[in-house]
Amino acid sequence: MTERIQEIVAGLPGLKDVTGVCAVADERVARGDAAFVADPGVALARAYGGAKPLWQYRSVFDHLLRLLATTPGSQNVRQALRLVSSPEAAGRRRDRCTASLLASCRRPEELAVAFSGHASEELRACLVHELVLRGVAVAEEPGIARWATSPHWRYHPLGWLPLTLSGLEEGADLPSYRLGGSSHSMPYGPSEGSPYRGTGGARVPSAVEVTTPEQAAAMGSAVANWAEESNGLIEARVFGLAGPLDAGAVPGALLTLGLESLAGAGEKKAVLSGAACPPARAWRVLFAAASTGGAYNSGCHGAYGRLAAWQSLAALAGVADGADAAEAEARVSECAWFGFDAATDWFERVAWDIGLAALSPDGRRLAVLAATDTS
Incomplete structure (x- = not known):
């Protein structure tokens, strides 16, 4: 030396x-x-x-x-x-x-x-x-x-x-x-979707929660760092529906599920906002959350961010355990995806907010992931 x-x-x-x-x-x-x-x-x-x-x-x-x-x-x-x-x-x-x-x-x-x-x-x-x-x-x-x-x-x-x-x-x-x-973009935050007015007409079948701890952990993979290393909150839940749900009725269904993230939503000052979300957009949001982190951490970077995004996306889509990447992509592409948020006490509506719902191809399974973080 x-x-x-x-x-x-x-x-x-x-x-x-x-x-x-x-x-x-x-x-x-x-x-x-x-x-x-x-x-x-x-x-x-x-x-x-x-x-x-x-x-x-x-x-x-x-x-x-x-x-x-x-x-x-x-x-x-x-x-x-x-x-x-x-x-x-x-x-x-x-x-x-x-x-x-x-x-x-x-x-x-x-x-x-x-x-x-x-x-x-x-x-x-x-x-x-x-x-x-x-x-x-x-x-x-x-x-x-x-x-x-x-x-x-x-x-x-x-x-x-x-x-x-x-x-x-x-x-x-x-x-x-x-x-x-360093610098990076943040493809999430307050929704740019249209407010849901609840005009009626779309049938919403009854729902029963079927979430397991394993499913919740898998769905939350991409945002786990928000809760573990920052101030984040995560809600990850799966519901079985009594009958097929039309993709256009997903916003109305979300208001009936008793979600903590949407408590009070649908009222005048807490309108639910959202829109149909291409699966590529859902992956991009989840990847950013995993790779760059929340308000007080730096995430797990690109390689593990890619893996965590797929773990969340696959779990939301109901991909079977042991499926390979090609099978996961095929299943994810078959689902109907919806992005949402609302001006509730749960969402921060600043920079780190995510609301995603995935409806299975047969319309009988609805999975929801909401996450928020704040400095």
Whole structure:
């Protein structure tokens, strides 16, 4: 370890501002010395990357990783991978974040090194699906294809996902990264649908709730992070209908189910709003909720966000256990989907609001997922 790196490591806990350390790293990368940036990052992880890392360490480490990932040059990619592969810095959450960062900032051919050099199997799995989300044909990409198509990781949770995008997944909202931060779109919030006036005429058969804990958990997969890591609320319920429900009668049916999220809806000041929702739109909303998180967290990023979105979508559609991705997509496409919200005490109607209902092809099963979060 050089004397300068020793000084950085020893002096970090006493700093009230880490901009000076970051400026040194910026200058060294500009001179082409990527190794100098990774070296103190590894040393800092060894010294301060424990269960409760110093805020100075977290800030500097994040800057070093982003600096290496966003600066052109193959040597910067290699050093970024070395940085996150040190035992003290490694972890599933960091692997997910790093895969999203690299896939967003680098060409696929630059990332082939991750499949032969420094990188955990978890990082590789995440990187594969981050690239798939960006339209990369990973099964045809030199340096990536052999690992991506190998059967050795089919038992990994992400192994359920196909290596190509389905038609429902096109247009996923993916983050963009820069050295100073990141940004992403939020395809949810107050509904832009029409108010439901309850004009009558549509028959609404009686309903019995048939939700199981397993179904509720599966339907809520995409928004689980809102409740576990932020201030969110989730309502996930399934109802069996005594007779076929017409898709056009779904809004009226929602008001009869006793949903907590719609308590008081239908009254003058709490009008139910919504509209028919293409399944691709439902997937996009669920993916954003899972991948980018709620008001106080950053979600699980693209790869696991993709998986969680499909888990929620499949459960809402009533996909049978053990179904593969193609079977899940077919069933999801057969259902009628509806997006909704209302000015009730439950929905925040600010930024993080979701209301989705899925009606089975025979009209006898109605599944509902509502989620809200607030800062």
